[in-house]
Amino acid sequence: MSATAPLRPLLSARSLRLAFGGVKAADGIDLDVMPGEFLAIIGPNGAGKTTFINMTTGYLRPQGGSIDYEGRSLLGLRPRAIVRRGIGRSFQLPQLFTEHTVLENAALAIAARAGLWSPLTPLLRPGWRAEAEALLDRFGLGAVAGARADALNEGARKLADIAMAVALNPRLLLMDEPTSGVAASEKMGVVETLVRVLRQAGVTAVFVEHDMDVVARFADRVAVWSQGRIVALGPPQQVLADPVVRREVIGIEAHA
Known part of the structure; x- marks a missing residue:
């Protein structure tokens, strides 16, 4: 009997770098997104979370590093070409007509x-x-x-x-603060609907989120951003219990 082949990442970022003046928005980001998972990105404002989404979807080009999707580079592709490759995104402010x-x-x-x-x-x-x-x-x-x-x-x-x-039939969807502006009484219902629809469609999701209750309930893994770096990565129960994360990230978010 042959061994089961290891699961390959759907998206793989390596050594991503991007600075705006003296501010490092991405300072050596390494991250794999696995097929079928719901990965939450958390961190204080200005940590580089949206910058990562913008680099992945072609709105910004990194100054160094690589981003591969299904084993092929995304660098240099325009946003429309990236959508055609199977990556969708939503913005913090809904882009509706x-x-x-x-x-x-x-x-x-x-x-x-x-x-x-x-x-x-x-x-x-x-x-x-x-x-x-x-x-x-x-x-x-x-x-x-x-x-x-x-x-x-x-x-x-x-x-x-x-x-x-x-x-647009994406296989990977990146969402920038899907609960931003949503009333507290509606948040869980909105995310429950999103998770149900995306899982039924087989869509992998990465979402930036500030509500730790949403993260704890719906994320498979959590990546913690701080000053352009990933400082913690793992299951939500492990990451959200980390004293450093609680003090330096969740504490900041609570007073943001």
Whole structure:
């Protein structure tokens, strides 16, 4: 009987470096993201968390190091090319077309994936409409499909924004503070929905998060950023109990 082959990382970053003036946003970052996991990134403001997402998705280019996805380099690729490779992202502020309905937003993402939409193309043609409705139902947004995006509460806006990212059929999704601005009473429900949909779709997720209750409940692993470095990495129960992390990271977050 042959031994089982070791699981290979979906995303692998090595020795990433990027500085803005004298500020080191990435100071030798090494990180593997494994297929199927939910990896949380935590750390104080300015630690380099969003910089890592921006480098991975082509919005910033590192000054040194490598980022490989499925064994192939991402360096030098533009954001659209990286999306076509199977990496999606959501932003801290939802990127919705606020003058359009939620259904139209979902259909726009589907049309963009197909590369077929133009102002002269019917947006809600039957195929796109059916797929958009099914997608919104998965996110629990079917009841607000006909509402304008600017009429949604923040939790629904976050779900709609991530639904648009999922419409692009990513295998890896990077989310920058998916609960930012969401009412405390809605946070757990929003993340429960995200985790359920992404796991059912087989999507690996990396998410920046400031709510330690969310991290403890939903992350498979936690990476702690500080001054452009990863200072702790492991299961949430281990990392969040670390005295240094509790004092220098969680304590800072509590007063941020």
